[in-house]
Amino acid sequence: MDLLLLAPIGSAIALLFALYQARWVLKQDEGTEQMKSIAAAIREGANAYLKRQYTGVALFFAVMFVILLILAFNGYLTYFVPFAFVTGGFFSGLSGFIGMKIATYANARTTNAAKKSLNFGLRVAFSSGTVMGLTVVGLGLLDLSFWFYFLNWFYRGLEEAARIQNVTSAMLTFGMGASSMALFARVGGGIYTKAADVGADLVGKVEAGIPEDDPRNPAVIADNVGDNVGDVAGMGADLYESYVGSIVSTSALAVAAGLGIKGVTIPMTMAAVGVLASIVGTFFVRSGEKAEQKVLLNALRTGTNLSAILIAILSYFLVTRVLGFEHVGVYFAILSGLVAGVLIGFSTEYFTSDTYKPTQDLSSTSLTGPATVIIGGMSLGMLSTAVPIAIVSAAVLASFYLAGGATNFNQGLYGVAIAAVGMLSTLGITLATDAYGPVADNAGGIAEMSHQDKEVRQRTDALDSLGNTTAATGKGFAIGSAALTALALIAAYKDEIDLIVKKQSLDFKFDISLLNPPVLVGLFIGGMLPFLFSSMTMKAVGRAAQQIVVEVRRQFREIKGLMEGKTKPDYARCVDICTRAAQKEMILPALTAIIVPIVVGLLLGPNAVAGILAGATVTGFVLAIMMANAGGAWDNAKKYIEAGNHGGKGSDAHKAAVVGDTVGDPFKDTSGPSLNILIKLLSMVSVVFGAFILQNALLK
Known part of the structure; x- marks a missing residue:
């Protein structure tokens, strides 16, 4: 049997299981009429936002399609590239859209399930997440399979090495489409959700002293909409591009490593094996009725760890069958990545969960005011970078040498x-x-707004607090994989340039020594880019949040009977402010990632571009971890106080922790998670525009 067939088969299995899980979620009762009404308002706001976002992004893709078509017409690219770019963006956006749709249908159902038991609430919310997870991998494998089989057929007349080189070279470009879509989705969704969250918290909880998700707060629906468009739709698009990017970059390096079609088979079939292992793991996510972090974390860990163990076992047989026992080192390289992912998850959990000392200690800094909370959170975030850096460094060295890098650099x-x-x-x-x-977070909001029993809110709060930890773990996982993928993409960029030089007999040689001035300049520019990007995205959140703060204050002041609960606030106004602000503010950061490598490449040449990629990978990785972990810790420190510690809700310590949480919001949900897309998109753009840069650079 041709093992590559496992890729489309795995795609079909993933999408069918996602459909099965979606149907199960939709069969659950949505609850009271009030709960249904709140869920419908959230759904309507999320749909309206995505419709407006995708309309704007479609214009960008149309312009890029024309630009790529012109480059293809002039011989810089093949004619497949513009179409691959569009399909990559389409499937990336579709992944986020499907995930968002099921999340907005699962939120009230999770609240209603929590009325029965904590375990039932966990099952509904997790099943909704499973739809997202398996949709992303299913659509990723579908896109990969289509392009591989089509291009392999188109280039069938070439000998194997040349054929695979042409196939993987064209496939790299749909990674650029996926990355572009992901960046727009992450940045736009992140600006939306955090503007609403910061505005709702600062005026509602700190100034007015009303509970989180109180229906009197005009920004509360916008906040819940934001959870879906940022943390679900944005995250789905983000991890879709991480997933396909890692597979495509590995496939592109297979020819140089001397592994040919077998080297392409391994990552494609590994993905299919991962689908089966993930499905098996979902059946083991169950919890008891103790609303404790350790109990709930163990429930999720059981499923994820079982999946990892299954992959560790099955990939051994896969590698030894496809590559033979002489390449068993490739299996241990896979194992090093798998172990690194698990360890990064544990590290992130340790620094962000209120079960452990770092976040508990951070919560105690709130006793002396907001300033010490912010100092403590920044310090914790910076400290938390050390362990993931060590883990990824060890994984890089281990995978390089275990795969045979000591004797064959390309195999490494x-x-x-x-x-x-x-x-x-x-x-x-x-x-x-x-x-x-985000589903659990919405469920808590719906429980508060529909005035559910205290026990229901306790259960949804426990699920929400766990969600903060799993979200931080997921971001750490995405950032860690981005670092490894970015390194592979830098190597793919070098191979692509070498291939163009060889094909066209150009007079150019790579010199990426630190003593080469263009490389050094590129390093500085690349090292600066994550900071510039973070500055733009955080400033965007700040500007949008200011508009929400002003609007919420206005409604509290001008709408009679609002604070007494006799009148409803104008939720739609806050939703509209966030939507408009996100659409406007996402453009400049996203375009920066595309324009900078092209401009620098044309001025300073391909060597400088390599410097940009290296510099951005190093600083982007560290900064992303710091921001994600600091933000997660601030959020859970606030939740720890709300659970009754240090004076509980409404205390001065709680108000200080809320300020820390609002600072952490754009850290963990806007700037931080967008950085891992930035470092990969820079590489993808460099690969796609490599020939154009090489032939038109002022300095070679």
Whole structure:
């Protein structure tokens, strides 16, 4: 049997199981009429936002399609590239859209399920997350399979090495489409959700002293909409591009590593094996009725760890059958990526969960005011970068040498790339645990707004607090895989340039020594880019949040009877403000990632571009971890106080922790998670525009 057939088969299985889970979720009772009404308002706001976002992004894709078509017409690219770019963006956006749709149908159902039991609430929310996780991997494998089989047929007249080189070179470009869509989705959704969240918290909880998700707060629906468009739709598009990017970059390095079609077979079939392991893992996510973090975390860990163990076992037989026992080192490279992913998850959990000392200590800093909370959170975030850096560094070295890098440099690079595939092979279930969080968060809001019993809110709060930890773990996982994928993409960029030079007999040689001035300049520019990007996205959140703060204050002041609960606020006004602000503010950060490598490449040449990619990967990785973990810790420190510690809700300590949480919001949900897309999109753009840069650079 041709093992590559497992890729389309795996795609079909993933999508069918996602459909089965979606149907199960939709069969559950949505609850009271009031709960249904609130869920419908959230759904309407999320649909309206995505419709407006996709309309704007479609214009960008149309312009890029024309640009790529012109480059193809002038011989810089093949004619497949513009179409691959569009399909990558389409499936990336579709992944996020499907995940968002099921999340907005699952939120009230999770609240209603929590009335019966904590375990039932967990099952409904997690099943919704499973739909997202398996949709992402299913659509990813579908896109990969289509392009591989089509291009393999088109280039059938070439000998194997040349054929695979042409196939993978064209496939790399749909990664650029996926990354572009993901960046717009993450940045736009992140600006929306955090503007609403910050505005709702600062005026509602701190100034007015009303509970979180109180129906009197005009920004509360916008906040719940934001959870879906940012943390679900944005995250789905993000991890779709991580997933396909790791597989495509590994496949592109297979020829240089001397592995040919067999080297392409491994990452494609690994993904299919990951689908089966993830599905098996979902059946083991169950909890008791103790609303404790340890109990709930163990329930999710059981599923994810079982999936990882299954992949560790099955991939051994896969590698030894396809490559033979002489390449068993590739299996250990996969294992190093898999172990690294699990360890990064544990590290993130330790620094962000209120079960452990770091977040508990951070909560105690609130006793002396907001300033010490912010200092403590920044310090914790910076400290938390050390362990993931050590883990990824060890994984890079291990995968490089285990795959045979000591004797064959290109095989070592292939090992690093396949380690990223190993890390992402459990994505089906890992993403399910991440996407579950926003559903639980919405469920808590619906419980508050529909005045459910105290026990129901306690259960949804426990699920929500767990969601904060799993979301932080998911972000750490995505960032870690981005670092490995980015390294593979840098190698793919070098191979692509070398291929163009060889084909066209150009007078150019790579010199990426630190003593080469263009490389050094590129390093500085690349190292600066994540900070510039973060500045733009955080400033955008700040500007949008200011508009929400002003609007919420106005409604509290001008709408008579609102604070007494006699009149409803104008929810739609806040939803509209967030939507308009997000659409406007997402454009500049996204375009920066595309324009900078092209402009620098044309001025300073391909060597400078390599410097940009290296610099952005290093600083982007560290900054993303710091932001994600600091933000997660601030959020859970607030939740720890709300559980009754240090004076509980409404205390001065609680108000200080809310300020820390609002600072952490754009850290963990806007800037931080967008950085892992930035570092990969820079590489993808460099690969796609490599020939154009090489032939038109002022400095070679």
